[in-house]
Amino acid sequence: MSFWRFLKYERPYIFLYGAAFLLTVTVFAADPQIPWRWKTFFYALALVLLCLAVFLLHRYMKNVQTLRRIADEDTEPLSLEAEVCREAMEQLQIQHIRAMNEVQMQQKEHYDFIVTWFHEVKTPIAVLRLMQQTEIDHNSLEEELSRIEHYVDQALYYSRLDTFNQDYEIVNCNLELLIKEAVKAHSKTFIFKKIKIRLDVQSTMVQSDSKWLSFIINQLITNSLKYTRDQGEISFATRVTQHEKLLIVRDNGIGIDRKDLPRVFNRGFTGTNGRAYTKSTGMGLYLAQELSKKLGHYISCESEAGSFTEFTIHFPKNHDPYLKILQ
Structure with missing residues (x-):
């Protein structure tokens, strides 16, 4: 003093x-x-x-x-109980600091996503306004409306991510039917870009939530359509092994750089392709992976730049999705 x-x-x-x-x-x-x-x-x-x-x-x-006497006093515990209490308080303080840092990080990431989402959704809206002043191209109109619906769905599912356990129903899902429904939903984009569809799917049953799993499959298809050139090819396949069931989505698009592969599922990561070829929020694959984990599944990615990209949803046979969600 x-x-x-x-x-x-x-x-x-x-x-x-x-x-x-x-x-x-x-x-x-x-x-x-x-x-x-x-x-x-x-x-x-x-x-x-x-x-x-x-x-x-x-x-x-x-x-x-x-003040000097207080500062020089011996603060060592006088008993074992006091030592245990001191260590417990220190651990609580560390946990509190970590929790506060995590909350601040989540708030920042949420803010970044909202800002990016507003910027992205403004683009198709601006295009629609221009189309009002010119001759309407129905194909372009449908494409821009689909983009808006896609961004709205992303924001909706992102907002539900933290309350996932309040809105789910585990049932037997037929992967063949889900794939065909998802392809049908994107049929106009497939036709517009003249992309071939190759199906090698069987009537494979998995335990999952049909609504959330459909969203995950749609995100993978959207990503493939975005980075597959005109007259390209996207294939769908199901496989069954001793330990798991697989759903594979593969395209012969521009591929992913090797240095970007470890981060494709990170929140907000757009990578070289997202910056060079098209605007991207970097949230689609992140949401797909996070929702998959909550359902007891997970997604892996293999790719070679300029050749192909392959996403695989893994459904472990010995995993109970109910237990995963309750955790």
Whole structure:
């Protein structure tokens, strides 16, 4: 503690000394029988100031010694119980700091997604406004409306990610039917880009939530359509192994750089393709992977730049999705 800071706390004493001195001077000055001498006045003032300085210095040194004694005290626990309590409090403090950091990170990521989403959804809206002023191309109109629906679905499922366990129903899902429904939903884009469809799917049953799984499959198809050139090919296949069932979505598009592969499922990651070929929020694959994990599945990715990209949804046979969601 600095001396000047100490004086701020001692202002009542200083004011009391000053008031007492002024009162004494006033009494002597008001009495005509007492001769007034300036020399005596300044002498009394100096004595009062000296006494006040000694008093304040004594209190300051006493406070400093007290603070030093507290700082030097041994804080080691006096018993085993005290040691356990101290360690528990330290762990709680660390957990609290980590939780606060995680909340702040989630808030930042949520804000970044909302800002990016608004920018992305403005593009098709602007195109639609331009189309109002010109001759309407129904194919372009349908494409822009599909883009808006896609962005809205992304925002909707992203908002439900933290409350997933309140809105799910595990049932037996037929992968063949889900794939065909998803392809049908994107049929106009397939036709517009003249992309071939190759189906090698069987009537494979898996335990999952049909709504969430459909969204995951749609995200994979959307990603393949986005990065597959005109007259390309997208294939769908189901496989069954000893330990798991697989749903494979493969395209012969532009592929993914090797350095980007480890991060394709990261939140907000767009990579080289997202920056060079088309605008992207970097949320589609992230949502697909996160929802897959919540359902007890997971997605893997293999790719070669300029050749192909292959996404595989893994459905482990020995995994109970109910237990995963309850966790």
